[in-house]
Amino acid sequence: MLYSYSPSLLKLLANAERLPDKVAIIAGDEQVNYSSLWLNIRKAATWLDVHGFKKNDRVVLCAKKEPHYVYMYFATMILGLIHELADPDSDTETLQYDVNDVLSCAPFEGCAEGVQEHDITEILHTTGTTSKPKSVCLSHFNIYWAAKNTSDFVQNDENDVEVVVMPVCHAFGCRRLTLTLLNGATAVLLPNFANVQLLIRTIEKYHVTTWGMAPAAWAYVRKISGTRISKYKDQIRHIEFGTAAMPMAGKKEVVELLPNTRICHNYGLTESNRSAMIEYHDTEHLNSIGKPIADNVEIRVINGEICVHGNQTMECYLDPEDNAVAFVDGFFRTGDCGYISEEGYIYLTGRAKEMINVGGKKVSPVEVEEMICNFGVGDCICTSSPHDMLGETVKAYILRGSTELSLEQIDENMKKLHAQEIYKCPTVYEWIDEIPVNSLGKKQRRALTGK
Amino acid sequence: MKYLSEIKEIVAGILQIPVEQLDVNANMNDVENWDSLRNLVILSTLEEHFEIQFPDDDIFDLTNVQALADEIEKLK
Incomplete structure (x- = not known):
């Protein structure tokens, strides 16, 4: 047939x-x-x-x-x-x-x-x-x-x-x-x-x-x-x-x-x-x-x-x-x-996944972390941040001392290089003294958001 | 229109299109890249930039740049 x-x-x-x-x-x-x-x-x-x-x-x-x-x-x-x-x-x-x-x-x-x-x-x-x-x-x-x-x-x-x-x-x-x-x-x-x-x-x-x-x-x-x-x-x-x-x-x-x-x-x-x-x-x-x-x-x-x-x-x-x-x-x-x-x-x-939902677009924190590290940041960790219009946006914690860039410069670079995917650009940046990781070395994003 | 060109710049910047390509009377669904996510970014950026808040009842009719400009003019 x-x-x-x-x-x-x-x-x-x-x-x-x-x-x-x-x-x-x-x-x-x-x-x-x-x-x-x-x-x-x-x-x-x-x-x-x-x-x-x-x-x-x-x-x-x-x-x-x-x-x-x-x-x-x-x-x-x-x-x-x-x-x-x-x-x-x-x-x-x-x-x-x-x-x-x-x-x-x-x-x-x-x-x-x-x-x-x-x-x-x-x-x-x-x-x-x-x-x-x-x-x-x-x-x-x-x-x-x-x-x-x-x-x-x-x-x-x-x-x-x-x-x-x-x-x-x-x-x-x-x-x-x-x-x-x-x-x-x-x-x-x-x-x-x-x-x-x-x-x-x-x-x-x-x-x-x-x-x-x-x-x-x-x-x-x-x-x-x-x-x-x-x-x-x-x-x-x-x-x-x-x-x-x-x-x-x-x-x-x-x-x-x-x-x-x-x-x-x-x-x-x-x-x-x-x-x-x-x-x-x-x-x-x-x-x-x-x-x-x-x-x-x-x-x-x-x-x-x-x-x-x-x-x-x-x-x-x-x-x-x-x-x-x-x-x-x-x-x-x-x-x-x-x-x-x-x-x-x-x-x-609990969700094993840690996706950030920016106005319905799923953003992988790992992907944004890699984007940031690609222009000269030693390490960082991204989580979600509540936002009135979009529900959630990306928040980036930059490891203090791991870069010579200022938070403003990182923000500018992100917006310039990833303008087509603006929803992936963090809306909040903060310095962090230590990236929280578990015993296996995996980044603990929930430790920062309580999610 | 006091704010029109400023609004055009902001909207074109968010939509990643040349400002001269942005037809102020074109409906958002006929404008490249104008999806719901970018529409929220446009609304929140304009609110922040002009220090206004769009009333809930009016947002429904803000479907092109001209309507946004008229609304901001009214609120300022």
Whole structure:
């Protein structure tokens, strides 16, 4: 059977036959129905084939929220290629193509031979807990189940209209877009959350019923638009939060503003996709991250660490070195500490990760420390610092006597050299007499923040 | 407009684009690099620079440079 290795492609094919005229994607003035979506995916497959791409080749796609990206994303699966998703804001070299060229191709007939369900089709990059982000390899099987498990939990269906605002180069936004299309629902693509007026107009105009967002995006929407969102309390069927924890006050506020909406919060990493979910109306257990998202997902605590196994868990890391400590007894190690209650709810007690969440952007303190040391600072340690607008920013402690630069000069250098990533630049600098380290010599950032 | 060119400089600097490229009437979603994170940086930098505080009810309508300038003019 064609596409038997890819449940995602089978779903799209079925949608094209079942709902040919239904709008699948809206992006600005452009609308694409399910029949055209499938046709254009096949045209993009022909374009890739003509340009010499063969099974298992890697293609770096610029994950722009535009229909042609969606065509390419699924077209790679037809040929058994491996797509790597790049942030449109990054300098990564990506596949270049002329959209008209792609659309003038004849639709591809058939699919690559010998592709298996567990073959790698997607590479996503994590922000990493160290300065080296990891590359996560996901199979056709993984990405389908990541979308299906999420969809089943949040109760998405073909009548939904999703506004896709989160970046689609990361698992969260990518899976929101995929699950919408696999269900035969409609995805409205917006570039970002910046213009909240546009978001609210979009919700109104297209009768949006669902979306996913980070807690930082919610805080931003609330700050910019006040309580305007509650006007749609009977329209919005569900919201999925992810990428970071929501403060308890935030959880209660969302429920107050949208009392009739199913509010789900996922727990997961790029490696393990959504693994657990909590629904905010489950007020008794709001301190937990919920229970495993689906029956095919098992979560265990091994040596105090949360470990996940399931259909959506990655096949492996790209770099074999990263795999050495990634799994225990076949379960992926999340790096988070926690326990499971008698009722089966999972509670986090500490994060092994020390990422700093600057207005929703995850910043690795290790990476910023290396940036600072690169221009003549002997040693430093970075932590988070509370900030009114951004939630958190980076604070840098510079080891006294390890540099001839002043704090002002370090600040200037950082802003000059890393202007494109201004969110990584510390907003506060302080001298420190000694860098706190543990017995293994690892920097103890929490000792400075109490986090 | 007393503060417009000063505001343009600040916004263009944060967005990392040449100031002459910044159309004061262009909607933020049509301006390169103007995402939610940079929008927060713009708002907080302008608040600090002009020693003002944007009222919560007004921020929703601050979707281009001209609107920011009009608002700051009103608050000063």
